Amino acid sequence: MESRVGFSREEINGTTWEVPDKYICLKQIGTGAYGSVCSAINNKSKEMAAIKKLHRPFQSEIFAKRAYRELRLLKHMKHENVIGLLDVFTPASRLDDFQDFYLVMPYMFTDLSKVKGLLTEDRIQFLVYQMLCGLKDLKPGNLAVNQDCELKILDFGLARHTEAEMTGYVVTRWYRAPEAKSYVSSLPLYPRKDFSALFPRASKKAVELLEKMLVLDPDNRLTADGALAHSYFDGLRDPEDWPEPTPYDDSYDNATLPLEEWKRLSFKEVRSFVPF
Numbered sequence: 001m002e003s004r005v006g007f008s009r010e011e012i013n014g015t016t017w018e019v020p021d022k023y024i025c026l027k028q029i030g031t032g033a034y035g036s037v038c039s040a041i042n043n044k045s046k047e048m049a050a051i052k053k054l055h056r057p058f059q060s061e062i063f064a065k066r067a068y069r070e071l072r073l074l075k076h077m078k079h080e081n082v083i084g085l086l087d088v089f090t091p092a093s094r095l096d097d098f099q100d101f102y103l104v105m106p107y108m109f110t111d112l113s114k115v116k117g118l119l120t121e122d123r124i125q126f127l128v129y130q131m132l133c134g135l136k137d138l139k140p141g142n143l144a145v146n147q148d149c150e151l152k153i154l155d156f157g158l159a160r161h162t163e164a165e166m167t168g169y170v171v172t173r174w175y176r177a178p179e180a181k182s183y184v185s186s187l188p189l190y191p192r193k194d195f196s197a198l199f200p201r202a203s204k205k206a207v208e209l210l211e212k213m214l215v216l217d218p219d220n221r222l223t224a225d226g227a228l229a230h231s232y233f234d235g236l237r238d239p240e241d242w243p244e245p246t247p248y249d250d251s252y253d254n255a256t257l258p259l260e261e262w263k264r265l266s267f268k269e270v271r272s273f274v275p276f
């Protein structure tokens with residue numbers, strides 16, 4: 001079957017990718033149960049992008065609901081420090097041809113687990129500041145960074161595969177807030193460690209902030225807001241970094257709908273996407 005006008009088709013690791021001509025040099029960087037991710041160059045903007053193709057998103061109701069949720073969440077995120085959508089497309093022109101859609105995001109070169117050994121306190125301050133700006137209104141997921149030390153919170157949901165596929169790709173480091181309560185309360189009580197001894201190269205302000213953030217009891221722990229107000233971020237703080245969040249309509253998150261309905265909703269979301 002011919003590919004859609006303006007689209008090019010190619011086989012990548014046994015999967016057919018049919019993408020608009022402007023996306024070139026596709027290279028697989030990750031694959032897993034839910035889908036695969038390629039790095040690509042947008043030949044118009046000359047920027048690198050990450051394109052995720054979900055694996056047969058409408059094979060079942062569960063897959064269709066999960067695909068719809070990722071599409072809706074990515075469309076909703078419009079914060080510098082949270083992964084968002086640059087583009088979303090489908091080779092299908094009609095609902096009854098609609099089988100696949102592709103999510104395009106800014107390409108995040110690596111993640112904190114790969115660069116943590118290279119961090120000066122200035123970079124740490126900038127990274128933690130960006131995390132808090134992103135977290136202010138979000139539950140943490142994975143933390144991805146690019147070559148300019150810019151951080152985006154994201155959620156992979158992709159199983160890790162061979163190192164070769166993942167080179168330069170961010171790795172899934174699930175964040176488990178202590179609110180994993182049964183597990184935490186089952187731990188023996190340890191005496192609190194002296195953070196200035198644990199982090200001898202950290203500044204006094206950094207240690208003071210850490211002591212207020214790493215508190216098991218969420219009621220006594222600093223919120224992202226509270227942490228951003230700490231003097232550790234004096235000179236970095238800019239209210240432009242935390243725009244008023246728009247409410248997310250999560251009414252479908254707990255809905256049970258027939259597969260065809262999830263498919264119709266996803267098609268509507270793909271067609272209504274407007275780059276911002």
Ligand SMILES: Cc1cn(-c2cccc(C(=O)Nc3ccc(Oc4ccncc4)cc3)c2)cn1
Nearest residue numbers: 037050052070073083106107108154155156157
């Ligand atoms: C099963 C499920 C996943 N989600 C979900 C929701 C919101 C965001 C993401 C996400 O970050 N997705 C994502 C993150 C990174 C990706 O890969 C890269 C790789 C390199 N640079 C940028 C993105 C691709 C998709 C995923 C909801 N349900």
